[in-house]
Amino acid sequence: MPSRPAMQFIPNPAPETWPSLQQRPAAGEAPQVAARVRAIFEQVRAGGDAALRQLAAELDKATLTNLLVSEAEFAAAIAQVPAELQAAIRQAKANIEAFHTAQREPEIRLETMPGVVCSRRSVPVQRVGLYVPGGTAPLFSTLLMLGVPARLAGCPEVVVCTPPQLDGSISPVILFVAQLLGIDKVVKAGGAQAVAALALGTPSVPAVDKIFGPGNRYVTAAKQLAAAEYGVAIDMPAGPSEVLVIADSSANPAFVAADLLSQAEHGPDSQVIVLSDSQEVLEKVQAEVLSQLETLPRRKVAAQALENSRAILLPDAAAMLAFSNQYAPEHLIIATDNADAQATQVTNAGSVFLGNLTPEAVGDYASGTNHTLPTSGYARQYSGVSLDSFVKKITFQRLSSVGLQAIGPVVETMAEAEGLVAHARAVTVRLASLAAGSASNGTALMAKPANPYAGLIRPSVERMQAYSSARDEFEGLAPVMLDANENSLGSVGPDDFSRYPDPHQRAIKADLALIKGVSPDQIFLGNGSDEAIDLLVRLTCTPGQDSIVICPPTYGMYEVAANLNDVRVKRLPLTADFQLPANAAATLAASKAKLVFLCSPNNPTGNLLAQEAIETILANFRGLVVVDEAYADFADALSWISRLTEFPRLVVLQTFSKAWGLAGLRLGVAYASPTLISYFNKIKPPYNISAATQQHALAALANAPQLPGMRAELLQGREWLGQQLSQLPIVEHIFPSDANFLLVRFNVDATAAYDELSSRGIVVRNRTTQPGCAGCLRLTVGTASENAQLVQALAEIGTAVPTN
Ligand SMILES: *Cc1c(COP(=O)(O)O)cnc(C)c1O
Numbered sequence: 001m002p003s004r005p006a007m008q009f010i011p012n013p014a015p016e017t018w019p020s021l022q023q024r025p026a027a028g029e030a031p032q033v034a035a036r037v038r039a040i041f042e043q044v045r046a047g048g049d050a051a052l053r054q055l056a057a058e059l060d061k062a063t064l065t066n067l068l069v070s071e072a073e074f075a076a077a078i079a080q081v082p083a084e085l086q087a088a089i090r091q092a093k094a095n096i097e098a099f100h101t102a103q104r105e106p107e108i109r110l111e112t113m114p115g116v117v118c119s120r121r122s123v124p125v126q127r128v129g130l131y132v133p134g135g136t137a138p139l140f141s142t143l144l145m146l147g148v149p150a151r152l153a154g155c156p157e158v159v160v161c162t163p164p165q166l167d168g169s170i171s172p173v174i175l176f177v178a179q180l181l182g183i184d185k186v187v188k189a190g191g192a193q194a195v196a197a198l199a200l201g202t203p204s205v206p207a208v209d210k211i212f213g214p215g216n217r218y219v220t221a222a223k224q225l226a227a228a229e230y231g232v233a234i235d236m237p238a239g240p241s242e243v244l245v246i247a248d249s250s251a252n253p254a255f256v257a258a259d260l261l262s263q264a265e266h267g268p269d270s271q272v273i274v275l276s277d278s279q280e281v282l283e284k285v286q287a288e289v290l291s292q293l294e295t296l297p298r299r300k301v302a303a304q305a306l307e308n309s310r311a312i313l314l315p316d317a318a319a320m321l322a323f324s325n326q327y328a329p330e331h332l333i334i335a336t337d338n339a340d341a342q343a344t345q346v347t348n349a350g351s352v353f354l355g356n357l358t359p360e361a362v363g364d365y366a367s368g369t370n371h372t373l374p375t376s377g378y379a380r381q382y383s384g385v386s387l388d389s390f391v392k393k394i395t396f397q398r399l400s401s402v403g404l405q406a407i408g409p410v411v412e413t414m415a416e417a418e419g420l421v422a423h424a425r426a427v428t429v430r431l432a433s434l435a436a437g438s439a440s441n442g443t444a445l446m447a448k449p450a451n452p453y454a455g456l457i458r459p460s461v462e463r464m465q466a467y468s469s470a471r472d473e474f475e476g477l478a479p480v481m482l483d484a485n486e487n488s489l490g491s492v493g494p495d496d497f498s499r500y501p502d503p504h505q506r507a508i509k510a511d512l513a514l515i516k517g518v519s520p521d522q523i524f525l526g527n528g529s530d531e532a533i534d535l536l537v538r539l540t541c542t543p544g545q546d547s548i549v550i551c552p553p554t555y556g557m558y559e560v561a562a563n564l565n566d567v568r569v570k571r572l573p574l575t576a577d578f579q580l581p582a583n584a585a586a587t588l589a590a591s592k593a594k595l596v597f598l599c600s601p602n603n604p605t606g607n608l609l610a611q612e613a614i615e616t617i618l619a620n621f622r623g624l625v626v627v628d629e630a631y632a633d634f635a636d637a638l639s640w641i642s643r644l645t646e647f648p649r650l651v652v653l654q655t656f657s658k659a660w661g662l663a664g665l666r667l668g669v670a671y672a673s674p675t676l677i678s679y680f681n682k683i684k685p686p687y688n689i690s691a692a693t694q695q696h697a698l699a700a701l702a703n704a705p706q707l708p709g710m711r712a713e714l715l716q717g718r719e720w721l722g723q724q725l726s727q728l729p730i731v732e733h734i735f736p737s738d739a740n741f742l743l744v745r746f747n748v749d750a751t752a753a754y755d756e757l758s759s760r761g762i763v764v765r766n767r768t769t770q771p772g773c774a775g776c777l778r779l780t781v782g783t784a785s786e787n788a789q790l791v792q793a794l795a796e797i798g799t800a801v802p803t804n
Contacts, residue, residue: 006286007260007272007306011279011313015322022327024239024376025269025308030221037192037221044196049204055193062164062188067204069170069178069186077175089144089177092366096148099368103387104152115403122391124154125233127206129198130183131213131223132162134190138171139214141364145371146212146385147181153390158183159208161198163190191215195222199230207232212385214238214372216267235385239376240269243360244329246320246342247285249278251335252356256281257288259333260309261302262361268304273327274311275320282311321345328379331360350379401434405521409678412451416462425451431675435645452648453675456594456624458542461683469686471503501691504681508694511701512669516641522671524680527688529630529655529668532680533597534561536626536651536670539679540594541567549588549596551580553604553770555628558597572596573771578605578735585616588623595624600640601631604767604778606737608637618647624676626651633659633711634718635738641671648673658740659711662700665693714740718781724791725779730798732775741780743767748798750775756797762790 013021043051049067056062078086109119130146133139143160150158160183162174170188178186187205189197195215199222201207210233211223220239226232243263247256260272276282289306293299314320321342324332328348336342339354346352350373351363364371372385399407408427415423428451470484482488484500491498509520516523526532537548543566550558551572562569570593575581580598588596596617600609618625627640629652640652652671657663667689670680689697718737725731725744732747746753754766754777765778779790 006290007274007309007311009282009286009311009313012315013312018323018326021310021312022323022377024242025271033217033221034225037218037225040192040218040222041196041200041225044193044202045200048202052187052189052193052197052202052205055191056164056168056189059191059193060163060166062166062168064164064168064188067188069175069188073169074175074179074184077172078179080172081176085173086176088366089140089173089180092141093144093148093177093180095366095368096144096370097152100149100152100370100387103149105393113403113406115400115405116407117398117400117403119396120393121396122153123394124156124391125210126155127157127208127210128155128159128390129195129208129211130158130160131194131198131211131215131219132160132174133213133215133219134163134165134171134174138162138165138174140171140173140177141371142213143174143177143181143183147177147183149370149385149387149390150212151181151183153387155390157206157208158185159198159206160186161189161194161205162186163194164188190219192218192222195219195226199226199232209233210235210390212372212389214241217269235372235389236374236382237376237378238374239378240271241266241331242271242329242375243273243331243333244324244327245272245274245333245335246317246324247274247276247278247281248317248336249276249281250337250356251276251281251285253281253284253288254292255356255359256285256333256335257292259335259360260285260289261292261296262359262364263331264302264305264309265296265298266301266305268301269308270305272305272309273329275314275323276311277314277316277320279313282313286311317342324349328374328377330373330375330379331363333358333360348380350374350384404430404434405519405674409675412675413462413678416457421451421454425454428452428454428675431673432648435648435673452673456540456622456649457679458538458540458546460542461539461679464682466682467686469500469503471500472686495692497691499691500687501689501694503686505689505694508689508697508701511698515701515704516639516671518641518644518671519674521674521677522644524670524672524677524684525689526668526670526684528657528666529628529653529670530557530561531684531688532653532668532670533557533626533628534564535680535683536595536624537561537565537567539683540624541565543567547591547593549591549593549623551584551596551598553578553602553767553773554597554599555603555630574602574605576772578602578607578772579610580613580617584613585620588617588621591621591623593623595626596621597626597628599628599630600637601629601635601738603628603630603739604741604765604770604773604776605743606631606735606739606741608635608738611637614640618643618650621649624649624651626653628653630655630658631739633707634714634740637738644671644673648675651676656697656700659707659714660700661710662697665696665700667693667697714781717784717787718742720784721779721781721787721791724787725794728791728794728798730794741765741778743773743776743778745773745775746777747775750777753777753794753797757790757793760793762793764790 053064056064107119107121111117128150132143197205198208198211212235223234227234245256245259263272264270274285296302325347330350332349333353334342335356343354351369353360363369370385374382408431411427412424432452474483487498490496505525509523512523513520547568547570548562549570549572551574559569572584598609632639644650654669656665656667722734725734730746730748731744733745735743750768757764767773767776767778
């Protein structure tokens with residue numbers, strides 16, 4: 001064998017030894033290199049352009065007059081580039097342009113939920129620095145590889161740095177390419193000082209945002225320093241160039257050897273590895289390498305590189321691919337007869353060259369792919385330079401009011417769960433001002449305070465995870481539904497109710513939304529409004545700690561719900577005429593209560609609460625203001641539903657139990673802001689409205705036009721009853737009513753009268769023990785016949801019971 005260095009031959013290494021065979025050369029000098037680079041950065045920082053000149057003289061042995069390439073130098077360059085080379089470069093440029101143009105991504109635009117539009121657009125990095133190695137081998141191809149995508153991306157400022165030749169000039173080919181690309185700023189600086197200038201800026205060299213390009217160890221270390229300490233991005237960490245060739249028995253040893261040498265001639269620290277499952281191929285490749293080396297001008301460099309290089313015999317294709325993926329080569333040549341199939345198994349590589357007719361060199365220059373590729377195993381996680389390297393992908397989002405209302409509660413919930421209250425508030429103030437704006441033409445937009453629900457929602461509710469029902473996880477119908485443990489065979493009984501009902505009651509909400517002029521996400525349906533009352537207490541009050549306010553005499557379930565939840569009840573009694581006391585708003589504002597229940601028309605008194613009093617409370621009380629409108633359909637007042645957008649803490653309760661005549665359905669409704677409703681939904685039982693109820697309610701809603709007729713009939717009955725009662729001697733006072741009942745004070749023992757009525761089969765409500773209701777019975781307006789029976793009975797009782 002000749003004395004020339006051969007590649008190390010390694011037959012069938014055990015997999016445990018692979019990592020040592022995959023080690024890159026030239027690790028270990030880093031500290032000295034880093035220290036030198038740091039010193040150069042300091043020199044450039046202190047000396048600017050003068051330091052660059054000085055370092056050019058010192059390190060490149062070049063005397064510079066002008067630091068930037070002049071117009072005259074540009075002009076002179078073209079003539080010095082042979083026509084044939086010019087044509088070759090133009091062809092390469094066209095291919096690189098074509099392949100990188102194809103990498104352009106159109107703007108993405110997507111409405112992720114109604115009213116929430118997200119988009120992503122590529123925006124060029126504004127200032128880029130391209131490092132083009134020069135000196136003995138000016139790599140004008142690198143300028144093509146970096147300059148073409150920089151131009152295609154539209155980077156407004158492109159600065160090229162390349163080391164000067166001994167006479168202070170720059171290779172004419174590099175200047176030719178620069179002109180071809182329309183780059184007019186070429187700095188005569190190489191090595192770490194060029195990178196320092198690009199990172200720090202000097203009077204002649206603008207500081208850039210991102211530095212690209214390969215280089216020696218000093219350039220690499222300088223780029224790393226720039227990235228670590230100067231906030232400049234770099235294309236990728238770069239090390240010495242490398243190739244790995246997978247050659248089976250179909251490979252041409254001369255081709256393989258040529259590929260290995262084409263890499264080896266890059267530099268003494270280059271690494272080339274050839275894998276084969278054929279010892280014969282490896283031997284022939286070795287022989288070819290040695291003979292081809294003889295005729296290479298850069299044989300000295302290549303020979304040094306071969307000392308780092310290995311020919312490895314492996315059992316089969318699978319082992320070769322495994323070794324290669326573990327090595328993660330910058331360049332991978334698959335010189336086998338089924339290269340395409342094997343290519344699919346490549347997991348780590350910078351760029352891959354398939355088949356015996358595809359030398360790495362085509363990718364280095366002209367096929368169209370980029371030759372700036374990850375080395376040193378970085379192909380495990382980095383891509384080579386591409387159009388993407390020169391752009392940032394900026395995402396945009398825009399919300400409409402619908403979008404804000406849809407996504408706002410989601411974000412509030414998440415932000416609050418993370419304890420980032422200011423985040424939540426950024427949504428909440430907008431939701432509130434939306435609400436205010438739509439009510440008052442935007443004039444109140446500025447005035448709205450922060451999160452209207454701050455501190456209102458019980459912390460355990462904020463924290464808890466909502467139950468996710470089977471029908472939440474899969475929406476809609478499928479031919480086979482085995483997700484909710486229902487009995488697919490059907491129901492016992494006349495109708496089929498074998499399936500769980502819609503947990504969101506969408507159809508009913510859609511109908512109600514139309515009738516009430518709200519959006520479906522402002523509606524909660526409860527198993528009676530009693531369920532809504534209970535959930536309101538639970539939503540806001542921590543047991544044993546918080547309190548609610550009620551205004552007696554009023555509906556009994558408020559207190560029951562509070563007691564049931566171990567929540568304190570504070571009383572703010574109504575006045576003698578059953579109105580809110582003058583100090584109601586002030587008292588509430590001073591209280592720490594979480595909510596107040598206002599019943600209007602009130603049960604059992606029948607009267608509407610004064611609108612101004614409720615408004616004042618809404619404006620001053622920081623808790624929820626629940627206006628229970630169970631009887632609103634009988635009253636001649638505008639529903640508080642119309643004020644929901646104005647008052648984010650307002651909750652309006654209505655029910656199907658009264659005017660609709662559907663008490664048997666157990667269907668109550670809470671109207672509130674979408675945010676509050678989302679809390680209801682979070683804590684409600686999963687299927688709280690039965691399928692039967694939903695079906696029937698839908699039918700009723702379709703017959704909503706019947707409602708006014710029924711109401712008129714009932715009001716007639718109320719009028720008749722009132723008139724009749726007023727003529728009875730035992731009736732002391734009939735309170736004015738906006739409901740379907742009358743509160744009547746008797747001048748006889750009301751309880752005795754109540755008992756008398758009961759004994760006659762007439763059941764009314766004894767309210768004598770309610771504050772302000774001494775001597776009172778509450779009489780529901782019934783059918784004409786029922787009303788007549790009641791009057792008749794009371795007339796008879798009048799003579800029988802003792803007077804008060
Ligand atoms: C009747 C009534 C209700 C009814 O509630 P449902 O549970 O829907 O039947 C609620 N609030 C008041 C004040 C009532 O009188």
